[in-house]
Amino acid sequence: MSITLDVRDLLGSPGDSRRVLVSEPVAGLELPLARVPADRAIEARLLLENVVEGLLVSGPVRGVMVVDCARCLKPVEWPFHMDVRELFIPRAVEGLDAYLLADGEVDLEPMIRDAVVLAMPYSPLCRADCLGLCPRCGSDRNEGPCDCGPEIDERWSALSVLTLPESLPEATLESPAN
Numbered sequence: 776m777s778i779t780l781d782v783r784d785l786l787g788s789p790g791d792s793r794r795v796l797v798s799e800p801v802a803g804l805e806l807p808l809a810r811v812p813a814d815r816a817i818e819a820r821l822l823l824e825n826v827v828e829g830l831l832v833s834g835p836v837r838g839v840m841v842v843d844c845a846r847c848l849k850p851v852e853w854p855f856h857m858d859v860r861e862l863f864i865p866r867a868v869e870g871l872d873a874y875l876l877a878d879g880e881v882d883l884e885p886m887i888r889d890a891v892v893l894a895m896p897y898s899p900l901c902r903a904d905c906l907g908l909c910p911r912c913g914s915d916r917n918e919g920p921c922d923c924g925p926e927i928d929e930r931w932s933a934l935s936v937l938t939l940p941e942s943l944p945e946a947t948l949e950s951p952a953n
């Protein structure tokens with residue numbers, strides 16, 4: 776898939792610029808906990824500028840992704856908005872990080888895809904204080920307490936019979952600053 780624009784006129788006229796509005800769905804934008812639904816358009820208001828090196832494309836990119844809360848797994852809509860500023864050049868140049876122009880056309884799709892994937896959260900939360908799911912019955916703790924009672928992690932249950940020595944240095948008793 777591609778979002779291509781013919782920019783031959785622009786490339787032939789140094790210093791010239793053009794504004795474009797792109798509003799297209801971009802397929803395959805998906806990470807394990809985040810995705811942009813295939814039917815949701817991504818909107819980009821871009822300024823295309825003829826610069827010495829090639830074509831400079833900049834402007835805001837916005838849309839809505841759906842993320843699954845990492846604690847309770849509930850899908851939530853997550854509007855995103857970022858600014859792109861990328862160079863497109865006619866042929867690859869060693870050491871220059873840029874997208875390529877092909878036959879007088881610019882394909883905006885890889886740039887938009889890269890920007891959106893970078894903005895996808897790896898551990899999204901539906902809200903900062905999401906209580907998550909009960910590890911035993913699986914119920915959503917945000918909707919109220921379940922009947923499982925207080926949790927005792929088996930790995931740490933031995934600690935409940937430990938007695939701390941009286942002479943423990945004070946510093947180790949301090950909890951780390953938040």
Ligand SMILES: [Zn+2]
Nearest residue numbers: 844847901905
């Ligand atoms: Zn949640």
Ligand SMILES: [Zn+2]
Nearest residue numbers: 909912921923
């Ligand atoms: Zn439970």
